[in-house]
Amino acid sequence: EAQVTQNPRYLITVTGKKLTVTCSQNMNHEYMSWYRQDPGLGLRQIYYSMNVEVTDKGDVPEGYKVSRKEKRNFPLILESPSPNQTSLYFCASSFRGPPNYGYTFGSGTRLTVV
Amino acid sequence: QQQVKQSPQSLIVQKGGISIINCAYENTAFDYFPWYQQFPGKGPALLIAIRPDVSEKKEGRFTISFNKSAKQFSLHIMDSQPGDSATYFCAASFLHSNYQLIWGAGTKLIIKP
Numbered sequence: 375e376a377q378v379t380q381n382p383r384y385l386i387t388v389t390g391k392k393l394t395v396t397c398s399q400n401m402n403h404e405y406m407s408w409y410r411q412d413p414g415l416g417l418r419q420i421y422y423s424m425n426v427e428v429t430d431k432g433d434v435p436e437g438y439k440v441s442r443k444e445k446r447n448f449p450l451i452l453e454s455p456s457p458n459q460t461s462l463y464f465c466a467s468s469f470r471g472p473p474n475y476g477y478t479f480g481s482g483t484r485l486t487v488v
Numbered sequence: 489q490q491q492v493k494q495s496p497q498s499l500i501v502q503k504g505g506i507s508i509i510n511c512a513y514e515n516t517a518f519d520y521f522p523w524y525q526q527f528p529g530k531g532p533a534l535l536i537a538i539r540p541d542v543s544e545k546k547e548g549r550f551t552i553s554f555n556k557s558a559k560q561f562s563l564h565i566m567d568s569q570p571g572d573s574a575t576y577f578c579a580a581s582f583l584h585s586n587y588q589l590i591w592g593a594g595t596k597l598i599i600k601p
Contacts, residue, residue, distance in 0.1 A: 466531070477534065
């Protein structure tokens, strides 16, 4: 089944403890992206990647890191999480990105930083 | 100028009625306008999209109406069903932003049986 898989689905952590949220897609998509979703703010892009070893900042990159060493994987790293990073996170992928190709989203990771 | 303003924030419609969600934008360079549907516990999924060279696009019960002069576009759901209850996001993008999507804030739609 074609899908974007994120892990974990739920995570509670403490301030300052490094964490990684994994994202993997099995569709050979070139384009991958991370979003955070907060009530009333919609979806805000954190980072995106047009292809292997090519990443760029989105609208809210502060406090996050990403890497794209393989086409299928695009992990999101929080080196020193803070409570304002408590959010619902989505990974998305696309063959080459809009407008010709829509995004396929993962099921989300709900992160709580205490 | 990069914003996409979506309204209403929430909407309750009777089964069989028409649901209408509106979005407005400022940047006239936008040339791709998708709508995504998100069910609880799931990621958004592409529902329907339009380019500004047409004023309307229909797929089943879902229609996008596009008004280029007013810089507005809207989603109409005809014969709304309880299974349509979800959060709907409009978005916009353009070529020179590598087609990065600018998202509306979302509309929570509830269809009452």
